[in-house]
Every structure is written in C-alpha cells, then in structure tokens.
Amino acid sequence: MISFLDKAVLQFDRALQTLVPHAATASRPSPADPLSEAELDQDELKHSSGLMRINHTGEVCAQALYAGQATTAKLAEVRQEMEHAADEEIDHLVWCEQRLYDLGSKPSILNPLFYGASFVIGAGAGLISDKLSLGFVAATEDQVCVHLKKHMATLPSQDEKSRAVLTQMHIDEAKHKAMALDAGGYAFPKPIMAIMTQVSKVMTTTTYRV
Ligand SMILES: [Fe+2]
Numbered sequence: 001m002i003s004f005l006d007k008a009v010l011q012f013d014r015a016l017q018t019l020v021p022h023a024a025t026a027s028r029p030s031p032a033d034p035l036s037e038a039e040l041d042q043d044e045l046k047h048s049s050g051l052m053r054i055n056h057t058g059e060v061c062a063q064a065l066y067a068g069q070a071t072t073a074k075l076a077e078v079r080q081e082m083e084h085a086a087d088e089e090i091d092h093l094v095w096c097e098q099r100l101y102d103l104g105s106k107p108s109i110l111n112p113l114f115y116g117a118s119f120v121i122g123a124g125a126g127l128i129s130d131k132l133s134l135g136f137v138a139a140t141e142d143q144v145c146v147h148l149k150k151h152m153a154t155l156p157s158q159d160e161k162s163r164a165v166l167t168q169m170h171i172d173e174a175k176h177k178a179m180a181l182d183a184g185g186y187a188f189p190k191p192i193m194a195i196m197t198q199v200s201k202v203m204t205t206t207t208y209r210v
C-alpha cells in the first residue's frame with residue numbers, strides 16, 4: 001500500500017518533471033526530428049514561438065490534470081489507459097519544449113500557476129466522480145484539438161517542424177478524448193464548453209507572450 005507520503009513525493013517529482021526545463025524524457029522521437037529547420041523572419045519566429053509556447057503550457061495543464069485525477073479518481077477499469085495517455089502527454093511536453101528552444105524561445109513563466117490550477121481541477125473532479133473526471137479530460141482534449149487545428153492553420157507555412165509536432169499531437173489528443181468518453185466520461189453540455197473556452201483564452205492570450 002502506498003502511503004500518503006509516498007504519494008506526495010511522487011506528485012512532487014511529477015510536478016518537477018513537468019516544470020523544470022529538460023527534466024522529462026519522451027518515449028517516442030519527436031516528429032520534427034527528420035525535418036529540416038526552415039528560414040523564419042523575426043515576425044514568423046515570434047509567431048511560431050508564441051504558438052508553441054501555448055501548446056507547451058497546454059501540455060503542462062494536461063500533465064497536472066491527469067496527475068490530479070490519478071490521486072482522487074477510482075478509474076477501476078481505465079487506469080492503465082489513462083496512464084498511457086499521460087505518458088503520451090509527456091512526449092508532447094518534451095516535443096513542444098524542444099521546439100521552443102530550437103526556435104530560440106522558452107516555456108512560459110506562468111507554467112507553475114497553470115500546473116497548480118489544473119491539478120486542483122483534476123483532483124477536485126476526481127473526488128466528485130469518475131464520470132466528471134473523465135468528462136473533464138474529454139472536454140480538455142477537445143479544447144486542445146481546437147487550438148491545435150487553429151495553430152496548424154496559422155503557423156508560418158515553411159515551419160514544417162512545428163507543424164509535424166502539432167499533427168501528431170492532434171492524432172493523440174483526439175484518441176484521448178474518445179477514450180475518456182468511451183470510459184464513461186460525461187459529455188459536457190455546450191454552455192460548460194463555452195465557459196471552458198473562455199478559461200482557455202486566458203491561458204492562450206497570456207502564454208503567447210510570456
Ligand atoms: Fe497532449
């Protein structure tokens with residue numbers, strides 16, 4: 001039986017892995033690796049970096065949401081699947097981080113704040129019910145898919161490296177969303193999704209810059 005202290009240490013370790021640069025390791029190579037770096041002017045570089053910073057913070061939130069959920073939700077039948085999804089989020093996190101550094105930029109300074117908030121949401125939803133908790137995962141993945149689509153469309157066209165990362169992420173996130181719904185996640189009604197869109201706007205507008 002894992003004690004409370006063990007759990008707390010594991011959680012702390014996971015938060016550090018997410019928030020400390022270069023601390024996490026991906027299990028799959030980045031889809032950007034085989035592609036060559038494009039020539040980007042100052043504005044394009046700024047735009048690609050801004051979008052990749054948003055996506056990186058999105059992955060920080062995903063880590064925290066899954067971590068929070070894992071501490072409180074029962075997830076009797078789908079714990080393994082959720083852990084696998086969380087592992088794929090680590091790949092995304094590492095790929096986005098690597099891309100940000102390659103673009104000469106860095107992750108958002110607001111990440112610890114978003115990690116904390118998402119952890120609380122994940123743990124809180126898990127305390128209430130698995131249905132709600134899985135619903136939150138599905139709704140979050142849905143929001144991420146919307147952002148990814150938008151970002152793929154507005155990235156500088158020659159930035160194939162960033163686009164390759166986002167394309168694979170979109171495939172994985174759509175799968176995570178379907179899995180959470182299949183596992184019995186509550187499909188949030190439109191008004192709740194609209195609130196989530198507003199909340200995610202706070203994240204995207206701030207982290208595009210800092
Ligand atoms: Fe992800």
Ligand SMILES: [Fe+2]
Nearest residue numbers: 141172173176
């Ligand atoms: Fe995901």
